[in-house]
Amino acid sequence: MSIIKSHDLAKSGHDKINWVKSYMPVLSAIEEEFKKTQPFAGKKIAMSIHLEAKTAYLATVLKAGGADVYSTGCNPLSTQDDVAAALTDYGVNVFAIHGADEETYVAHLTEALSCHPDIMIDDGGDFIELLHGKCRALGDKLIGGCEETTTGIHRLRQREAEGNLDYTMININDADCKHLFDNRYGTGQSTLDAIMHTTNLVVAGKKAVVAGYGWCGKGIARRLAGMGAVVIVTEIDPVKALEAVMDGFTVLPMDEAAPLGDLFITATGCKDVIVKRHFEKMKDGVLLANSGHFNVEINKDDLLSLSVKNEERKPSIEGFTMADGRILNLLADGRLVNLAAGNGHPAEIMDMSFALQAKCLEYLAKTPNLEHKLYSVPVETDKEVATMKLAKMGVSIDALTPEQAEYLFVE
Numbered sequence: 475m476s477i478i479k480s481h482d483l484a485k486s487g488h489d490k491i492n493w494v495k496s497y498m499p500v501l502s503a504i505e506e507e508f509k510k511t512q513p514f515a516g517k518k519i520a521m522s523i524h525l526e527a528k529t530a531y532l533a534t535v536l537k538a539g540g541a542d543v544y545s546t547g548c549n550p551l552s553t554q555d556d557v558a559a560a561l562t563d564y565g566v567n568v569f570a571i572h573g574a575d576e577e578t579y580v581a582h583l584t585e586a587l588s589c590h591p592d593i594m595i596d597d598g599g600d601f602i603e604l605l606h607g608k609c610r611a612l613g614d615k616l617i618g619g620c621e622e623t624t625t626g627i628h629r630l631r632q633r634e635a636e637g638n639l640d641y642t643m644i645n646i647n648d649a650d651c652k653h654l655f656d657n658r659y660g661t662g663q664s665t666l667d668a669i670m671h672t673t674n675l676v677v678a679g680k681k682a683v684v685a686g687y688g689w690c691g692k693g694i695a696r697r698l699a700g701m702g703a704v705v706i707v708t709e710i711d712p713v714k715a716l717e718a719v720m721d722g723f724t725v726l727p728m729d730e731a732a733p734l735g736d737l738f739i740t741a742t743g744c745k746d747v748i749v750k751r752h753f754e755k756m757k758d759g760v761l762l763a764n765s766g767h768f769n770v771e772i773n774k775d776d777l778l779s780l781s782v783k784n785e786e787r788k789p790s791i792e793g794f795t796m797a798d799g800r801i802l803n804l805l806a807d808g809r810l811v812n813l814a815a816g817n818g819h820p821a822e823i824m825d826m827s828f829a830l831q832a833k834c835l836e837y838l839a840k841t842p843n844l845e846h847k848l849y850s851v852p853v854e855t856d857k858e859v860a861t862m863k864l865a866k867m868g869v870s871i872d873a874l875t876p877e878q879a880e881y882l883f884v885e
């Protein structure tokens with residue numbers, strides 16, 4: 475059973491899935507292995523993750539490994555209806571429609587959990603919150619799950635600290651083969667890609683303000699600089715701020731950056747990063763985009779309260795006209811712009827993130843009695859994925875001689 479927009483859209487969804495598949499060789503190798511080993515035979519896997527082509531391919535890999543898969547999105551604007559339609563042809567149960575309102579979005583998550591999953595994938599923590607709340611009864615068979623992103627990890631850490639985490643979770647985000655590549659290069663490239671194709675405006679020469687110099691912010695700032703933007707970074711962490719200074723960027727508080735910027739990109743995972751007093755000082759025509767997980771970084775209510783008019787100027791661009799005539803442009807409704815107004819990360823990057831997911835889900839399937847806590851991805855799994863990726867890229871590296879290993883105390 476599935477809830478999708480329309481199966482008539484499936485053709486382009488299949489094209490998208492087939493395209494990314496041919497650039498995800500590590501996940502393809504794991505798929506071949508899973509076809510033989512069937513690690514998920516008899517198991518139900520529920521997935522709440524941005525429902526686009528790379529994720530759809532991951533769902534088919536899990537299916538090939540014997541799982542019964544129940545897939546939903548983790549943000550109503552990142553769901554691609556054609557991909558959702560195509561995924562049903564693989565025998566995956568899909569519950570997701572692009573642009574669903576909050577109530578429908580939660581109903582879709584609940585539908586996916588209604589299978590009483592053995593294993594789950596979460597992206598941002600919406601599944602885990604439901605499983606601790608009104609969907610608690612649906613988690614009765616759950617061996618554990620994997621969390622994909624920084625914001626979800628924050629929510630899990632908070633639960634763990636409060637002694638309130640009732641499930642086993644694996645922290646995919648903090649594995650090196652995830653955040654070093656996905657958060658940095660993936661978000662860096664795809665955020666700019668989405669902004670450029672949505673606005674059709676130039677990057678070179680713009681003053682771009684990047685809020686947050688974590689893994690995502692670093693990637694975004696570096697790509698902006700590479701394309702000729704003048705980059706200003708805002709931070710709350712002195713170490714990260716210092717790193718941004720040494721990387722050659724101007725660091726300012728948002729209050730000072732607000733009147734200077736032409737383009738603002740938030741990537742903090744925090745709320746109210748850009749609010750009323752900042753909007754009041756901004757230049758006419760500024761672009762406001764968010765790449766953090768939730769649409770809380772740019773305060774849309776403040777924009778609405780200040781504006782005399784708001785209208786769609788182009789798909790995924792809403793213009794807010796201020797009383798003095800300035801227009802501030804919010805992209806993708808303040809939701810993560812690279813997925814809500816773009817195609818998300820490049821396939822080659824998600825190859826590593828989803829190889830980690832696949833390997834950790836396999837580990838959960840084999841290891842049913844783990845504690846209710848947040849586990850790290852084992853270092854060996856990180857190294858295995860990196861080794862596979864290098865091999866697929868045709869890159870060789872050196873190995874320690876026995877004498878070197880002894881010198882470095884490596885076993």
Ligand SMILES: NC(=O)c1ccc[n+]([C@@H]2O[C@H](COP(=O)([O-])OP(=O)(O)OC[C@H]3O[C@@H](n4cnc5c(N)ncnc54)[C@H](O)[C@@H]3O)[C@@H](O)[C@H]2O)c1
Pocket residue numbers: 623624625626653656657661685686687688689690691708709710711714741742743744745746747765766767768810811812813819
């Ligand atoms: N768009 C995507 O595809 C994508 C991909 C990965 C992660 N994410 C999301 O992006 C967000 C950031 O992830 P990350 O991995 O870079 O996290 P991170 O923890 O590495 O970096 C966040 C940075 O923001 C800073 N910060 C926090 N509050 C701030 C504020 N009010 N003003 C300025 N700076 C502030 C922190 O000090 C930190 O340096 C999270 O919500 C994460 O889930 C999005």
